[in-house]
Each structure stands twice: as structure tokens, then as C-alpha cells.
Amino acid sequence: xxxxxIDVSRYFMILLIALYTYxxxxxxxxxxxxxxxxxxxxxxxxxxxxxLFAYVIIWFETKDERMLxxxxxxxxxxxxxLFLYRLFYRNVSRLLVNNMCMLLSxxxxxxxxxxxxxxxxxxxxxxxxxxxTLVIPFVIDxxxxxxxIPWVYGLGGILLLGIVCIAGTSSFGAQLSLGVxxxxxxxxxxxxxxxxxxxxxMFYRSTDFKTVITVTAVAAVHVLTLVIxxxxxxxxxxxxxxxxxxxxxxxxxxxxxxxVGGGSLASLLAFQIFDHVKTRVLAWQNPWTxxxxxxxxxxxxxxxxxxxxxxxxxxxxxMPKKIPVVEKDFIFSAISExxxxxxxxxxxxxxxxxxxxxxxxxxxxxxxxxxxxAFGLGTIYIFQVFLTVGGVTKFIxxxxxxxxxxxxxxxxxxxxxxxxxxIQGLYILKRNEEEEYEE
Amino acid sequence: MKSNPNPxxxxxxxxxxxxxxxxxxxxxxxxxxxxFTKSDTVINNSYNARLDSFADRVxxxxxxxxxxxxxxxxxxDGEGNESRNYPFDSLFAxxxxxxxxxxxxxxxxxxxxxxxxxxxxxxxxxNELSSVKNKGDNVVTTLDLDIQKxxxxxxxxxxxxxxxxxxxxxxxxxxxSKPDYNPNTLLADWNHLVAEENTSGQLLNRATQGLYxxxxxxxxxxxxxHMRENPSNYGDYTFDCNGTYKNGDYTIxxxxxxxxxxxxxxxxxxxxxxxxxxxxxxSLNLNGLKNTADQLLFNSDLPLSIAYSKSSYTMAEGAxxxxxxxxxxxxxxxxxxxxxxxxxxxxxxNGGTLMKPxxxxxxxxxxxxxVKKFMPQSYGNLMTAEESADLSEYMRxxxxxxxxxxxxxxxxxxxxxxxxxEFDKAKETHAWFIGFAPVEHPKVVISVIVExxxxxxxxxxxxxxxxxxxxxxx
Numbered sequence: 025x026x027x028x029x030i031d032v033s034r035y036f037m038i039l040l041i042a043l044y045t046y047x048x049x050x051x052x053x054x055x056x057x058x059x060x061x062x063x064x065x066x067x068x069x070x071x072x073x074x075x076l077f078a079y080v081i082i083w084f085e086t087k088d089e090r091m092l093x094x095x096x097x098x099x100x101x102x103x104x105x106l107f108l109y110r111l112f113y114r115n116v117s118r119l120l121v122n123n124m125c126m127l128l129s130x131x132x133x134x135x136x137x138x139x140x141x142x143x144x145x146x147x148x149x150x151x152x153x154x155x156x157t158l159v160i161p162f163v164i165d166x167x168x169x170x171x172x173i174p175w176v177y178g179l180g181g182i183l184l185l186g187i188v189c190i191a192g193t194s195s196f197g198a199q200l201s202l203g204v205x206x207x208x209x210x211x212x213x214x215x216x217x218x219x220x221x222x223x224x225x226m227f228y229r230s231t232d233f234k235t236v237i238t239v240t241a242v243a244a245v246h247v248l249t250l251v252i253x254x255x256x257x258x259x260x261x262x263x264x265x266x267x268x269x270x271x272x273x274x275x276x277x278x279x280x281x282x283x284v285g286g287g288s289l290a291s292l293l294a295f296q297i298f299d300h301v302k303t304r305v306l307a308w309q310n311p312w313t314x315x316x317x318x319x320x321x322x323x324x325x326x327x328x329x330x331x332x333x334x335x336x337x338x339x340x341x342x343m344p345k346k347i348p349v350v351e352k353d354f355i356f357s358a359i360s361e362x363x364x365x366x367x368x369x370x371x372x373x374x375x376x377x378x379x380x381x382x383x384x385x386x387x388x389x390x391x392x393x394x395x396x397x398a399f400g401l402g403t404i405y406i407f408q409v410f411l412t413v414g415g416v417t418k419f420i421x422x423x424x425x426x427x428x429x430x431x432x433x434x435x436x437x438x439x440x441x442x443x444x445x446x447i448q449g450l451y452i453l454k455r456n457e458e459e460e461y462e463e
Numbered sequence: 464m465k466s467n468p469n470p471x472x473x474x475x476x477x478x479x480x481x482x483x484x485x486x487x488x489x490x491x492x493x494x495x496x497x498x499f500t501k502s503d504t505v506i507n508n509s510y511n512a513r514l515d516s517f518a519d520r521v522x523x524x525x526x527x528x529x530x531x532x533x534x535x536x537x538x539x540d541g542e543g544n545e546s547r548n549y550p551f552d553s554l555f556a557x558x559x560x561x562x563x564x565x566x567x568x569x570x571x572x573x574x575x576x577x578x579x580x581x582x583x584x585x586x587x588x589x590n591e592l593s594s595v596k597n598k599g600d601n602v603v604t605t606l607d608l609d610i611q612k613x614x615x616x617x618x619x620x621x622x623x624x625x626x627x628x629x630x631x632x633x634x635x636x637x638x639x640s641k642p643d644y645n646p647n648t649l650l651a652d653w654n655h656l657v658a659e660e661n662t663s664g665q666l667l668n669r670a671t672q673g674l675y676x677x678x679x680x681x682x683x684x685x686x687x688x689h690m691r692e693n694p695s696n697y698g699d700y701t702f703d704c705n706g707t708y709k710n711g712d713y714t715i716x717x718x719x720x721x722x723x724x725x726x727x728x729x730x731x732x733x734x735x736x737x738x739x740x741x742x743x744x745x746s747l748n749l750n751g752l753k754n755t756a757d758q759l760l761f762n763s764d765l766p767l768s769i770a771y772s773k774s775s776y777t778m779a780e781g782a783x784x785x786x787x788x789x790x791x792x793x794x795x796x797x798x799x800x801x802x803x804x805x806x807x808x809x810x811x812x813n814g815g816t817l818m819k820p821x822x823x824x825x826x827x828x829x830x831x832x833x834v835k836k837f838m839p840q841s842y843g844n845l846m847t848a849e850e851s852a853d854l855s856e857y858m859r860x861x862x863x864x865x866x867x868x869x870x871x872x873x874x875x876x877x878x879x880x881x882x883x884x885e886f887d888k889a890k891e892t893h894a895w896f897i898g899f900a901p902v903e904h905p906k907v908v909i910s911v912i913v914e915x916x917x918x919x920x921x922x923x924x925x926x927x928x929x930x931x932x933x934x935x936x937x
Contacts, residue, residue, distance in 0.1 A: 027520070028588060028592070268479055272472050275469035275471050323510065326502075326506075327510070327513055328513070329502070330503075331502075331511065403479075418497075419489075
């Protein structure tokens with residue numbers, strides 16, 4: 025009986041997320057506000073149903089009362105969060121809030137299945153992050169001084185990354201985090217944001233050659249510090265974000281070409297010089313020669329995705345825990361294994377939908393400063409998604425970055441909340457402006 | 464606010480956004496490609512612990528011969544205990560393999576299919592409600608029960624291996640290796656089979672993993688290189704054989720010291736004259752010979768999905784005379800597996816093109832509906848069509864006028880090559896035969912080795928004869 029329930033609800037969940045994803049793109053072609061709101065309501069409906077189905081299965085499999093309480097707490101959180109955002113900000117982008125909740129609910133489902141403790145921790149972090157970041161749109165709207173302090177962003181970022189590089193604790197060969205008491209934080213997650221702010225403020229002031237040189241130098245220090253810390257994924261994200269922002273700020277194709285060319289050259293050099301880069305690339309090219317060793321993580325991930333197939337094994341039916349750090353960098357494989365590749369692809373497209381939303385907001389911003397911020401944060405967000413999903417599916421070498429809002433990890437959650445909060449702030453700003461204009 | 468220094472900013476963002484969307488489309492397409500085409504082979508890996516858990520919900524399916532006879536099945540007793548049964552005992556021991564104490568052969572190859580159930584939805588629901596496991600899919604092999612049995616019997620108590628395959632499809636019709644074991648009593652016999660003092664190697668599939676000196680079957684390679692180096696006049700080579708060929712301090716004897724007399728190239732090949740081929744070897748470009756051997760898949764991975772050993776050919780430029788004399792006639796350090804010899808022969812039979820050998824024809828659900836069908840796949844050309852035609856002609860001469868006399872018949876036409884491979888001065892030679900029939904339109908390839916069987920023409924060729932007779936009487 026349990027098996028049947030799991031099987032049936034598995035297909036329902038896939039149908040629902042497919043519907044959700046469809047609506048996510050459908051909304052782009054709808055102009056009418058009433059219709060838009062209807063679509064968003066449907067999305068909420070689909071999300072709560074998926075969440076419910078998943079926890080019914082979890083309940084069946086564990087018979088653990090804590091799950092019921094945990095489930096209700098989550099439902100309460102989602103309801104309050106969705107409600108509060110709209111209450112505080114009349115002109116909020118409902119789509120973005122919905123997507124955040126959708127991704128978070130999948131995160132809670134998978135983490136609960138993988139480790140109840142981690143799911144609990146994640147939940148607490150999410151609640152705190154949600155409450156704290158609720159004020160961000162308010163701040164963005166009113167504190168115009170944000171564009172006045174480029175060097176606070178630039179030097180602050182370098183300082184933080186430098187500390188991590190020297191004093192950071194290493195995990196899987198990379199200096200990523202700083203221990204503070206019982207907590208450990210990953211500063212690079214937050215430096216991402218200050219970095220984008222630095223570039224945006226600088227280019228907002230001027231895009232003359234001198235500024236370009238200065239900003240390039242500071243960006244290079246960021247990237248090199250990350251490379252030295254062996255945080256290759258972040259280094260790549262920072263690099264791409266800079267090249268893209270430089271291009272959009274100046275409009276000079278030469279910069280884009282130079283950036284891409286220089287990046288390729290640097291990658292080749294890194295491959296030659298750094299052993300850990302070489303190891304990763306070789307493990308990517310042919311993991312099958314060393315399944316028990318260097319290729320272990322990626323082959324386990326491919327086993328998971330392949331065995332799960334299009335429709336998944338069903339929750340608790342797979343062996344996602346065979347994949348090292350599955351709850352962080354490889355959560356996507358776990359989703360694909362147990363909920364199905366269709367479900368996982370929908371997640372991928374929901375992330376892409378968020379990015380497109382970011383880009384639409386960026387294109388509607390008149391002020392260069394805001395435009396660049398929206399664009400820069402969007403680029404950082406989507407490249408992170410690309411690196412993690414590409415890495416676990418062996419599309420590209422694995423770089424060890426998290427899937428925003430889905431992977432376990434406080435720093436990643438909080439920084440993503442901040443990013444979404446800022447974008448939300450810009451959206452609200454714009455909408456308020458438009459309303460004033462209409463009146 | 465200042466004016467925008469890049470008036471085209473939105474346009475540029477749009478371009479980059481398109482680029483990123485494209486990247487994601489590529490990622491999603493790759494993902495789909497992986498699931499559609501590659502995931503089957505990827506997940507059917509012994510390191511994938513996930514498959515074992517399938518057995519909790521599915522009863523392992525049956526393995527069947529090409530005509531549907533059950534050669535491996537799982538019996539479930541009243542209490543739900545499962546046991547794997549092999550109705551033909553050791554007949555299919557190596558090729559079908561076993562599924563306890565690890566997995567080998569087709570049991571390993573088709574593990575995923577056997578543990579996946581495609582019974583219809585209603586039945587699944589019914590099984591679920593009555594908490595009965597679903598029946599796994601059945602795997603229909605390319606193996607022909609009659610030919611397998613004939614090959615098994617023909618080899619008898621002798622050690623060795625037989626491979627029978629279709630050159631134009633790559634289907635393996637029979638694969639026998641001796642000595643063997645009984646998969647039904649594997650658990651009880653295990654300690655004996657893997658004991659250190661047991662040197663018989665019953666668990667080894669000699670057909671794919673046994674490495675033997677190719678002996679005179681290697682003359683096919685030497686002949687091909689000779690033809691390549693002398694495209695216009697390779698037939699003009701002659702040699703006078705008095706049974707013992709002397710070169711400096713070295714002597715090469717023909718089998719049993721037979722003096723073949725004046726031999727042209729064709730006769731030397733047909734009679735398997737060692738002197739003629741050793742002498743011929745001295746005239747060849749050694750790197751060219753190595754290249755030709757490599758093209759024929761020595762030292763390389765074979766397109767084969769069950770465990771196998773790589774054949775090895777090591778001689779390169781700078782080799783001494785003795786090594787050249789030996790290597791040209793398939794002695795020395797060269798080693799080959801029976802399946803590889805069959806594959807080379809199949810390429811000759813199939814106009815130079817090697818079809819990938821395969822063992823699983825289709826996967827069916829328990830109701831007999833085809834779930835997955837495997838189609839013949841080309842590996843590529845090992846030689847040109849002209850070269851294969853010429854080699855066929857020479858191999859035909861082996862049967863009509865040379866050492867392959869055991870295969871002379873009016874019923875069908877065989878082309879082949881015998882070999883008597885020396886491996887230990889004090890012991891009898893290994894007896895080889897490789898060949899195909901009918902020459903005009905080859906349908907079947909056979910590779911036989913009998914360990915310490917003596918002469919290939921007298922020991923291995925008759926086994927092939929029995930199998931050809933059976934094949935063409937069907």
C-alpha cells in the first residue's frame with residue numbers, strides 16, 4: 025500500500041511541478057494584472073500540494089511525529105512569508121517570492137529525507153534570513169547613499185576573502201569558511217554581493233579607461249584570492265560576472281572578447297599549474313577509470329541520476345547518501361534520483377525563470393547603478409546554478425558550488441535571500457515610480 | 464542620476480541573456496541525452512549499489528536462449544525465498560555467468576534489465592496490494608541452444624574455448640569455455656574454485672579472457688602486411704621448404720618437420736609453411752606490421768561488453784632476427800583471445816567491417832512484449848574490402864588444398880586457417896581453427912582453440928566441422 029501511495033504521489037508531484045514551471049514562463053506573456061495574480065495563486069496551490077504529497081510520503085516512511093510538527097511549521101512559514109511580503113510591499117514581484125518558496129520547499133523535502141537535523145537547521149536559518157531580509161526592499165528604496173561608498177564594498181570584500189584565504193578552515197581541499205564559535209560562515213557568499221555593488225558603483229561614476237583599469241585590478245584581486253583559496257567555482261563566477269558587467273557598462277565588445285580570451289588562457293594556465301585543477305578536469309573527462317577514487321563523487325552522482333531515470337525512484341527509494349556532500353553541492357542529483365529527472369529539470373527551469381525575471385527588472389531600470397546591480401546579481405546567481413547542475417551531471421567539470429536556496433548551508437541561504445531581496449527592492453522601486461508617474 | 468554611458472546596455476544584456484539561455488538549453492539537452500542513451504550502460508555498473516536494492520521489489524527475470532528456452536531463472540518458494548536456477552547446469556556457465564558471489568557474464572551485463580519490471584500497470588497495482596514482488600523483465604540472448612550444446616560436447620573433456628558468431632550482425636551464437644563449473648552449485652563449490660592450489664581456472668572465461676599464442680592463425684596478419692607492402696606483386700613471393708628453415712644460428716621447423724617443397728605465396732599460406740612466413744617476416748617493415756596488428760585490435764580495447772583480456776602484440780622496429788622469425792608465425796610474445804580471433808575472422812568475412820559482437824537480442828516483459836531491442840552495430844573497418852576479399856581467397860585455399868582438409872565438403876564452402884601454437888617445448892601445441900562459411904556470402908564465423916590439442920587441422924578443425932554441419936543443416 026505504501027509503495028502504491030509513493031508511486032502515485034510521485035507522478036502527481038511531477039505533474040504539479042511541471043504545471044508550476046509552465047506557469048512560471050506563461051506569466052511573461054501575460055500583461056493583465058488580474059490574470060497574473062491568478063497564475064501566481066495557482067503556483068502557490070501547486071507548491072503547497074507538492075509539499076503536502078512529499079510530507080505524506082515522509083510520514084509513511086518514517087512514522088516520526090516530529091515530521092508532522094515540522095511540516096506544519098513549514099506551511100505556517102510559507103503562508104506568513106507570502107502574506108507578509110505582500111502586506112509590506114504592495115508592488116512586490118509575486119513570481120519571485122513564489123519561486124523562492126518553491127525552491128525552499130524542495131530543499132526542505134530533500135533535506136528532511138537526507139537528514140532531519142540538517143533540515144531543522146536549514147529551516148531555522150531560512151526563517152531568520154526571511155525575517156531579516158524582509159526590510160531590504162525598504163532600504164533599497166530609501167537609502168540612496170548605497171551608491172556612494174564603492175571602496176567600502178571593494179576593500180571590504182578583499183579583506184574578507186583575504187582572511188578566509190589565510191585563516192579559513194578547509195573542506196575538500198578548499199579554504200571556504202571562517203569558524204566563529206559554533207558557527208562557520210562562508211564569506212565568499214556575501215562578498216559576491218559587495219563585489220557586484222563595488223563594480224556597479226564604480227561604473228556608475230565613470231566608465232573611462234582609468235576607472236576600467238582600477239576596477240579590473242580590484243576584481244582581479246578578488247578572483248586571484250579565491251583561486252589561491254582553491255575556491256575555483258566562486259573564482260569562475262566572480263570572473264564571469266565582472267566581464268559581463270564590464271561589457272554592459274561600457275558597451276565595448278573588445279572588453280568582452282578580451283575577457284573571454286583572457287579567461288580561457290587563465291583556465292589553461294590553471295590546468296597546467298595547479299594539481300587540484302588538473303585532478304578535477306581529469307576526473308571529469310573520464311571518471312570511470314577510477315570509480316573508487318577520484319571519480320567516486322561524479323560517478324555516484326551519475327548512478328543516482330541514471331538509476332532514478334525520468335520519473336525518479338520515489339522518496340526514500342534511492343541511495344542519495346552514497347554521494348559525498350549530497351546535501352550541499354550534489355543536492356540536484358538527489359532530487360533527480362528520487363523525484364525524477366523531469367522534476368529536476370523543472371527546478372533548473374525555475375532557476376532560469378528567476379534569472380529572466382532579474383534580467384527584465386535590470387532592463388527596466390533607468391539608472392545605471394541599479395541596472396548593473398540587477399544584472400550583476402542575476403549573472404552571479406545563474407552561473408552558480410549552471411556550475412552546480414553542470415557539475416553534477418558531468419556537463420562541465422565539477423567546481424563545488426551550491427544550488428542557491430536548495431542546497432544546505434546558512435551562508436548560501438542568507439546571501440541568496442539578500443540577493444532576491446535587493447532585486448525585489450529594485451522591482452518595487454520601479455513599480456512605485458511608475459505608479460507615481462501614472463497618477 | 465547620470466545618463467547611461469552605454470545606450471545599448473539593454474540590447475547587450477539581451478544578447479548575454481540569450482547566451483545564457485542557450486547554455487541552459489545545452490545543459491538540459493545533455494541531461495536528456497544522458498538519460499536516453501547513456502544511462503543504461505552507466506548504471507549497470509558493479510559499483511552502483513543501487514541496483515541491488517531493486518531486488519527488494521522485483522524478482523530477477525529470466526535469461527533465455529534465442530529460441531526462448533530458459534537458461535537462467537529465479538524460483539520463489541512458498542515462503543518467498545528466492546534461488547537462481549540454471550536448467551542446463553554448466554552448459555552456459557561462463558557466458559551466462561552467475562549472480563551470487565558477484566556477477567559475471569550476461570547476469571552482470573543484463574543486471575539492470577533483469578531487475579527492472581515492465582509488467583502492466585494493473586498487475587503492478589494488484590501485486591502491490593497483495594504484497595507480491597513484480598516479475599523482472601526477461602532477457603533473450605543471441606545464444607543458440609543447439610550450437611552451444613554441440614560446441615560444448617565437441618570440446619568434450621578437453622580444455623579450450625569455442626566462439627561462434629554471425630559476421631554480418633555480430634550476434635554471438637555460442638560461447639563455450641572449458642574447464643567449467645556448475646552455476647547451480649557455485650556456492651558450495653566456491654571455496655574449491657577459488658582455492659590457491661586450484662590452478663585449473665574453472666571460473667575463467669577462456670573464450671574472452673584466455674590469452675594464447677595465436678600460432679599460425681597469425682599468418683593472416685603477416686600475410687595482410689605483406690599484401691599491403693607489395694600491392695602489385697605480393698603473389699610473386701616464393702619459398703623452397705625442406706621442413707627446416709635455417710637463418711644463421713636459428714632454425715624454424717614446419718609442423719612435424721614436413722617439407723613443403725617449392726611454395727608460392729598462396730601455397731605457403733594454405734599449407735601453413737613456417738619457413739616461408741618466417742623468411743617473409745624478415746622482409747617486412749616492422750612498424751608497418753605493428754600498425755597492421757594494432758588496426759586489427761591488438762593492444763586495444765575490444766567492443767565487447769563482458770569481461771575480456773586485451774590481446775597483445777609487442778614487436779616493433781629494432782627487434783632481433785629470432786624475434787622476427789618467431790613473431791611472423793604467431794609465436795614469440797604475441798597473445799590473443801579466442802573472441803578476438805573470431806572478430807578478426809568476422810571482419811574478413813564481412814568485407815573488412817567488424818560488427819560489434821553482442822549477446823543480448825532483446826528485453827521482454829513477463830508478458831512477452833519487447834521492452835528493448837538491440838540492433839547490430841558496426842565497429843568500423845579493420846581492413847579494406849579488397850584486402851578482405853584477397854584474404855578470403857587465401858583462407859579458402861587452406862580448406863581446398865591445405866591444412867584445413869577436415870572442412871572439405873560439397874555441402875557448403877569454408878574458408879579458414881589452422882594453427883598449432885607452441886607454448887611449452889615439453890607439451891603438445893594448442894590447436895587453433897578460425898574460419899567462416901559459406902565463402903560466397905558468409906553467415907557464420909567459428910573460432911576454436913583446444914589446449915594441448917596438437918595440430919589445429921586435426922583437432923580444432925573437426926570441431927568446427929561439426930558446428931558448420933549443424934549450422935547448415937538447420
